[in-house]
Amino acid sequence: MLKTALFVTALATMAVSLDAETRVIEEVKSGKPWLMAPAGFRGVRFGATVAETEAVFGRLKCEQVDESGGTPAHKTCKPSQPEKRVRIAHRALDTFFIFYEGKLVSVELHEPNDSRTNLNAPSQQRIYRIVAAEFENQYGAPTVRRTLRNEETLPVGKGNPLGAPQPDNISAAPRRYTSYSVVWENDDFSIFVLSGYLEHLAGAVIETQAWRKLRNAGIPQ
Secondary structure, eight states, rough: OOOOOOOTTTHHHSSSSOOOEEEEEEEEEEEOOOOOOSSSETTTTTOOOOHHHHHHHSEEEEEEEEEEEBBBBBBEEESSSGGGOOEETTEEEEEEEEETEEEEEEEEEEEOGGGGTTTTSSGOOOOHHHHHHHHHHHHOOOSSSEEEEEEEEEETTTTOTTTOOOHHHHHHHHEEEEEEEEEEEEEEEEEEEOOOOOOOOOEEEEEEEHHHHHHOOOOOO
16 A cells, blocks of 8 residues: 555654644744745646656556545555655655546655654754755745644653554653744645654645645545
8 A cells, every 4th residue: 555644634643653742833924925836846747647747757656545534536656666756855755646536736755664763863864954945945935934842652662763563561651842844835836844753854745725625625624
């Protein structure tokens, strides 16, 4: 099964699946219109077909996703060749293309699982900053910047990498940290980049507003 996470649930998942509480502690809006919205991503226009996307990214591995929780049925695809994944500052990111009614409506980027084996290694930290800076260089100043405070409950175990299975008798301890997000929005497009623990990349999404409204339709406000 292809791994992807629509950003309806991004704040709940962060960098790994944990019991988490998140609240916004600061929000700064630019007050200026966003004039550098993309018509596509890395040479593929929004509205492109799977075949047109494959002409740029090579053969895609796709999975049909049924309608769930208000999100319409759609197709999620990723490059079948790892070397075709999107690279930002020499870092390869898991790359997913979302197709609705046969047309490209969203692109999602995630930090690969294999880069999370040691979250505390300096070389693995602050990937969020790299991606956010690259996007700001390409798309201009964000329309919204947010600072978030997170508290996660995770197992405590000697030498435990995050996400590793734990015995039932292992207790849990809270971990508190600050994360960040940057948003670009206008009437037609939306971009959202979110950090996780130690400024890892929880994910980034570039999507049409039409798709964003469709997938948000079933989310309680």
